[in-house]
Amino acid sequence: MSWENKEYLIWLTQLKGVGPVTQRLLIEKLGSPAAVYGAASEELESTCGLSSKAAAAITADRRKGDTLERSRRILDECFKRGIKLLAAGDPRYPAEVAAVHGMPVLLYYKGILPEDSPGIAIVGARRCGEYAKAVACEAADFLARQKVTVISGMAKGIDGYAHTACINAGGHTLAFLGGGVDVCYPKEHDMLHRAIIENGVAISEYPPGTKPYYRNFARRNHLISSWAQKVLVVQAGEKSGALITARHALSANKKVLALPDRTSEKTSIGSNRLLLEGATAYLEKEQLLEGLEGIKKSVPHKKSKAPADQDKQAEPKAIGKIKAEILRLVSDSPKTADEICILLAGRYEIFEIEEAIFELEMARHIDRRGGRIIGGDSSL
Amino acid sequence: MAVVVRSFSILGVDGYPVDIETDVISGMPSITIVGMGDTAVREARERLQAAVVNAKYDFPSRKVVINLAPSDIKKSGSNFDLAMAVGLLVKSGQLIVAENIDIKDYAFIGELSLTSQLRPCSGVLPMAIAARNAGVKNLVVPVQNLREASHVKDINVMGLSTLREVSELLRGRPMQERMPDAAEGGACGVVCQDDFSEVRGQDSLIKYIQIAAAGGHNMLMIGTPGCGKSMIAKRIPTILPAMTEEEALEVTKIYSVAGELKERGSLIEKRPFRSPHHNASTNSLIGGGNDAKPGEISLAHNGVLFLDEIAEFNKNTLNSLRQPMEDRAVTVSRVRHTHRYPCSFMLVAAMNPCPCGYHGTERCKCTDYEILKYRQKLSGPILDRLDIQKYVSPVNFMDLSGYPGGKSSRELKEQVEFARIVQEKRYFGIEGVNCNAQMNSSLIKEHCSLDSESMRIMEKAYERYKFSARSYYKFLRVARTFADFDGSAVIRRQDVINALMSRDLEKEECGMVVVQH
Numbered sequence: 001m002s003w004e005n006k007e008y009l010i011w012l013t014q015l016k017g018v019g020p021v022t023q024r025l026l027i028e029k030l031g032s033p034a035a036v037y038g039a040a041s042e043e044l045e046s047t048c049g050l051s052s053k054a055a056a057a058i059t060a061d062r063r064k065g066d067t068l069e070r071s072r073r074i075l076d077e078c079f080k081r082g083i084k085l086l087a088a089g090d091p092r093y094p095a096e097v098a099a100v101h102g103m104p105v106l107l108y109y110k111g112i113l114p115e116d117s118p119g120i121a122i123v124g125a126r127r128c129g130e131y132a133k134a135v136a137c138e139a140a141d142f143l144a145r146q147k148v149t150v151i152s153g154m155a156k157g158i159d160g161y162a163h164t165a166c167i168n169a170g171g172h173t174l175a176f177l178g179g180g181v182d183v184c185y186p187k188e189h190d191m192l193h194r195a196i197i198e199n200g201v202a203i204s205e206y207p208p209g210t211k212p213y214y215r216n217f218a219r220r221n222h223l224i225s226s227w228a229q230k231v232l233v234v235q236a237g238e239k240s241g242a243l244i245t246a247r248h249a250l251s252a253n254k255k256v257l258a259l260p261d262r263t264s265e266k267t268s269i270g271s272n273r274l275l276l277e278g279a280t281a282y283l284e285k286e287q288l289l290e291g292l293e294g295i296k297k298s299v300p301h302k303k304s305k306a307p308a309d310q311d312k313q314a315e316p317k318a319i320g321k322i323k324a325e326i327l328r329l330v331s332d333s334p335k336t337a338d339e340i341c342i343l344l345a346g347r348y349e350i351f352e353i354e355e356a357i358f359e360l361e362m363a364r365h366i367d368r369r370g371g372r373i374i375g376g377d378s379s380l
Numbered sequence: 381m382a383v384v385v386r387s388f389s390i391l392g393v394d395g396y397p398v399d400i401e402t403d404v405i406s407g408m409p410s411i412t413i414v415g416m417g418d419t420a421v422r423e424a425r426e427r428l429q430a431a432v433v434n435a436k437y438d439f440p441s442r443k444v445v446i447n448l449a450p451s452d453i454k455k456s457g458s459n460f461d462l463a464m465a466v467g468l469l470v471k472s473g474q475l476i477v478a479e480n481i482d483i484k485d486y487a488f489i490g491e492l493s494l495t496s497q498l499r500p501c502s503g504v505l506p507m508a509i510a511a512r513n514a515g516v517k518n519l520v521v522p523v524q525n526l527r528e529a530s531h532v533k534d535i536n537v538m539g540l541s542t543l544r545e546v547s548e549l550l551r552g553r554p555m556q557e558r559m560p561d562a563a564e565g566g567a568c569g570v571v572c573q574d575d576f577s578e579v580r581g582q583d584s585l586i587k588y589i590q591i592a593a594a595g596g597h598n599m600l601m602i603g604t605p606g607c608g609k610s611m612i613a614k615r616i617p618t619i620l621p622a623m624t625e626e627e628a629l630e631v632t633k634i635y636s637v638a639g640e641l642k643e644r645g646s647l648i649e650k651r652p653f654r655s656p657h658h659n660a661s662t663n664s665l666i667g668g669g670n671d672a673k674p675g676e677i678s679l680a681h682n683g684v685l686f687l688d689e690i691a692e693f694n695k696n697t698l699n700s701l702r703q704p705m706e707d708r709a710v711t712v713s714r715v716r717h718t719h720r721y722p723c724s725f726m727l728v729a730a731m732n733p734c735p736c737g738y739h740g741t742e743r744c745k746c747t748d749y750e751i752l753k754y755r756q757k758l759s760g761p762i763l764d765r766l767d768i769q770k771y772v773s774p775v776n777f778m779d780l781s782g783y784p785g786g787k788s789s790r791e792l793k794e795q796v797e798f799a800r801i802v803q804e805k806r807y808f809g810i811e812g813v814n815c816n817a818q819m820n821s822s823l824i825k826e827h828c829s830l831d832s833e834s835m836r837i838m839e840k841a842y843e844r845y846k847f848s849a850r851s852y853y854k855f856l857r858v859a860r861t862f863a864d865f866d867g868s869a870v871i872r873r874q875d876v877i878n879a880l881m882s883r884d885l886e887k888e889e890c891g892m893v894v895v896q897h
Contacts, residue, residue: 127745137893156747164893188753195895267745334740336773337584351874354584358877361887362844368888370733370740371603371771 006085008033010071010207013106017057020104022050024088027105037062074207081182083110083208091115100226100252104205104219110181111201112172119149119174120288121228121249123221123242124158124235125267130369132158132235132268135259135282137165139232142285144171148292151176151228153220154196156186158234158242163196173200174227178220179212180204217241225249229292232257232282236270243270250278255291257282322348322356327365327375334372382447383471386487386516387463388507389455392719393637393674395503395510397487399449400460402467407443413464415448418456427492428464435496435543440472454716456671459501462490462520465543466550478552485517488546489525496543500524502639505632508532520546528636531629531647573650574615577788579608581775586612588770588882590792593620594799595861596815598705598727598765600690602885603772605737609730610655612772613686616728617651618789620684621797627682630722634681638674652683654725658692662700667712667721675712677704678721690729691757698762701727705765729766731758748892755885767817767854769885795865802864816861821853828856834876841880845890855879 012023012033026036029048036058039047044055061067078085086107088098092115097103120143122136140150140162150166152159154175166173173196179185181202184193196202205223206216221241225231225248233256236242246256258279261268275281322344329335329343341353357373360366365376382403388395398415411425432439446464448455466488469475477483489507491499500522508529511519518536521529526539538555540546549555576586585601592599593616601609623631632648635641641648656665656676667675677685687693704710708724733739734746735754746754763769800815806827807813813823830838838855841847847855856871859879863871 126747128747129742129745133893156750157745160747160749161893164895167895168893186749188747188749192749192895338581338773341584342581354881355874355877358881362840364844367891368771368884370738370744370888371773371884372740 005032005034006087007068007071007075008037009085009087009106010074011068012036013104013205014071014074014207015058015061018054020102022054023105026050037068077208078108081110081208083108083181084113085109086113086203092117094118094227097223097226102222103226104223107203107205108181108207109201109203111197112199113174113201113203114172117149117172117174117201118227118229119143119151119172120292121151121224121231121245122158122162123152123224123231123233123245124162124271125237125240125242126155126157126159127267128157128161128235129265129267131261132259133161136161136234139234139285139288140165140171140173141169143288144169144173146289147171148289149174149200151224153177153217153224153241154185154189154193154202155241156189160189160192162234163192163200167192167195167199171199175200175202176220176224176227177202177204177212178206178214178216180206180208180210182208183210183212185212218244221245222248225252225254228254230255230257230288232259232288233271233274233279234259234282235261235265235268236274237267238269240270243274246274246279247277255280257287318348318352319356319359322353323360323365326353326356326360326373330366330373331375334369334374336372340373383467383483385463385467385470385483386511386514387460388487388489388510389453389457389459390503390506390637391453391717392672393506393633393678393721395507396453397510397514398455398460400463400467401447401449402464402471403445404440404468404471405443405445409441409443411444411446413446413448415446415451416454417448417460418454420458421448421455421460424458424461424464424492427458427461427494428468430494431461431492431496431543432465432468434494435547437469437474438472440468444468457501457503458491458499459489459503459507461492462498462522462543462546463488465492466546469547470550475547475550477550481550481552483550486520486550487511487514487516487518488520489529490520490522492543498522498541498543498546502641503637504528505531505629505636505641508535508537509629509633511535520549527646528632528641531632573618573789575618575789576615576792577786579612579615579786582608582612582772583786585770585772586786586792588768589616590619590796591858591861591865591878591882592728592768593726594796594815594865595767595803595857596726596817597767597858597861598817599729600763600766600769600885601728601730601772602733602769603730604739604741604774605732607772607774609772610686610688613655613684613688613728613730614653615789616684616686616726617653619792619796620651620726621793621800623649623651623682631682634674634678634721638679640679652680653686654680654683655686655688658687658689660693660697662694662697665697666700666704666710667719668714670714672712672714672717672719674721675710677701677710677723677725680725681722683725685725685727687727687729689731691731691754695757695759699759702761702765727766730772733771748894752889752892752894755889763885764850767858768882770882771884798867799861799864802867816857816864819857819860824853824856824860828860828871830856830859830871830876831873834871834873837873837876837880845887847883847886851883851886855882858882 030036041055041059044050086093088105092113136158143150144166149172151174152162163173175196181204184190221244225245231249233242233246249256256279258271258274259282366373367376382401385400387398389398491501504525505528512535520538523539523541529537603609628647654676665676704723709722711720734751738744803815859871859875862875862878
């Protein structure tokens with residue numbers, strides 16, 4: 001196959017009424033997009049078995065005259081914005097993805113796309129809870145440190161957290177967009193969008209400048225599931241787009257992990273139901289790497305001893321005792337500093353309690369969320 | 381020869397003398413007022429005519445010319461009516477001033493009604509101050525403005541109610557002395573005030589509010605809807621130290637000019653509390669308009685400016701606060717006026733933590749990116765001027781009875797006043813610095829040295845929360861106030877810790893899952 005004349009390829013993908021399956025078929029039968037452009041209507045019908053309606057659509061479009069001009073404009077736009085084309089057959093377009101029925105013959109991308117770029121998809125609800133957020137971040141961080149690419153859709157919520165945690169851990173991330181790769185959606189992700197292009201790649205099957213139409217997102221989800229070796233659904237509501245990703249992956253016999261959550265949680269109905277539909281319950285991050293080929297399991301480096309330990313010996317005993325009590329209090333439910341003071345009042349001085357809270361915060365044993373103190377990442 | 385009668389007008393928040401020159405010359409019967417008056421001044425001739433006739437005097441049937449000198453300053457308002465009437469009566473020989481009275485020792489302020497009654501007008505206090513400064517011995521004002529004007533010492537203020545009374549006075553007839561109504565004053569004093577004892581379960585927040593009040597720090601309260609931000613803000617003026625007489629006079633002056641003196645001109649003794657709505661325009665906040673009136677920030681002078689939902693304010697409007705906050709005065713320039721209004725206020729702002737408002741609770745599903753975007757509505761320079769940012773946690777109202785009652789405003793105020801006195805002593809003789817928030821870098825170096833232990837805590841906190849470099853001085857200023865609060869000469873370890881806990885927003889943002897730029 002010759003992929004030389006890119007404007008013909010763009011022309012072909014921009015044709016109305018001709019889907020990716022037909023596009024691929026045409027190129028295979030006729031040799032190149034340019035040949036498709038040059039073929040007569042009867043040739044299209046007889047050699048490629050196109051319906052007369054589809055063939056007529058192609059020839060009609062060709063007759064318009066400016067149709068190639070439009071493709072060239074898209075090409076210029078790509079060149080100007082540093083957007084590259086990725087056609088099926090390119091070594092960076094994984095063959096197993098291209099083999100999936102209905103995958104686009106042409107993708108646009110911006111950023112760094114290495115040849116071997118499959119990874120693990122982390123997808124989920126736009127409106128997610130604290131727990132789901134923490135799980136998504138932990139998983140993305142873990143994958144980044146294991147040098148596994150994190151794939152997601154740059155939407156609000158779980159998608160955004162997965163990309164962010166991956167980038168912050170120095171990993172490589174792949175974002176599939178529902179619009180042009182230069183269009184940032186949602187708007188507040190503009191910083192993330194830039195960071196993804198610097199530390200990974202944004203991919204889309206839509207030419208630059210395309211607005212993210214809602215109907216584009218189902219196809220984008222299909223792309224994510226084809227590209228990923230595994231899919232982790234962190235949280236998904238009853239009609240979440242993440243379920244589309246998961247179901248495509250399931251039907252392609254890929255492993256789908258879903259995070260079990262409370263049955264009362266509305267935004268987790270979809271992900272919980274996935275567990276019945278063949279997904280595996282996600283319980284620990286090591287599950288993400290199981291059965292992955294070509295990924296070296298680096299030995300998880302132990303956390304270096306925190307310098308806080310040295311301070312601990314120096315501090316007075318009373319403070320240590322207050323700290324333990326505070327940790328016990330906040331482990332049940334988040335509490336405000338005032339509530340802690342009231343609960344511990346009488347036994348300790350206010351400034352002692354304040355100091356203890358401060359030191360716990362410094363050592364990341366507790367954290368604050370909306371003014372309340374919550375338990376941090378490790379206990380004393 | 382023309383008769384000259386003295387009166388006063390307002391420029392900015394200060395009064396200035398205006399000489400009303402009246403002459404009656406031969407010509408067609410008419411009355412002309414010159415001296416750059418506005419419509420209210422020009423219409424005075426109709427009022428004048430009717431009032432003079434209704435007071436049983438004759439209006440001269442010749443040409444009357446009245447000049448308001450200096451003639452090159454635009455004048456507005458109806459407060460020249462009385463002086464014009466007096467000038468006219470003297471000139472036309474219907475009012476013969478007693479021999480022992482020199483009309484130059486008198487000044488007249490007041491509007492005339494058609495029935496020749498005197499009507500009150502705005503801006504009497506600054507005019508009275510200007511009168512005293514100009515060496516006027518006796519000031520005649522409408523009786524309704526008597527209270528307001530009599531706050532000025534060293535000048536004899538007389539409140540009269542009709543033009544007849546004024547002419548009787550000048551004829552040398554003894555007048556019945558009218559004193560400001562005492563009963564009215566009493567009624568103003570018993571205004572039932574909000575008190576901090578009604579705020580429960582917010583002890584640590586109230587401590588920070590005290591610190592803000594004591595050190596003159598600006599403050600931001602962040603909290604979910606209905607957690608009590610506005611309730612607390614409303615009570616802040618009750619713990620601020622009482623205004624000195626000089627301060628009270630300044631405030632009353634501004635209110636007088638703005639025409640907002642409600643309690644019949646009594647001196648404003650309560651610190652002002654202004655809470656403009658978030659759709660306030662820049663001009664209404666800063667001051668301005670056609671005739672350049674003081675804005676909300678000047679009306680909050682020596683008091684509290686409370687901006688509720690500060691994130692909803694127009695960005696440009698907020699940014700226009702920057703320079704006035706720094707200078708503690710605002711210069712409003714219009715084509716014809718340039719006025720300088722004082723605006724030394726404590727800024728207290730309140731906002732929700734996130735777009736939905738319920739950050740930190742289960743129901744909030746805002747993403748970190750959305751939250752950051754929401755908070756970016758507050759520009760860096762404004763956030764920079766808010767030394768203390770604290771979360772207001774909602775109190776579980778079912779448990780309210782379980783919380784111990786809060787301290788009363790009076791107790792809190794005493795502590796604040798104590799810390800203020802400490803600061804006053806320290807900054808005695810330093811121009812433009814009254815409290816810790818106003819310390820410049822050289823003063824900080826002088827008064828805010830930390831010991832090695834505190835230094836280490838500071839370094840650790842910076843490492844943990846990645847505070848910006850410019851916040852360093854803020855922490856020192858706040859720590860200084862914490863030390864002053866307990867009467868400690870040096871900044872102790874616990875002061876540093878408390879100061880480091882005063883920036884909740886920045887601390888939280890450091891923990892957010894967003895890409896670093």
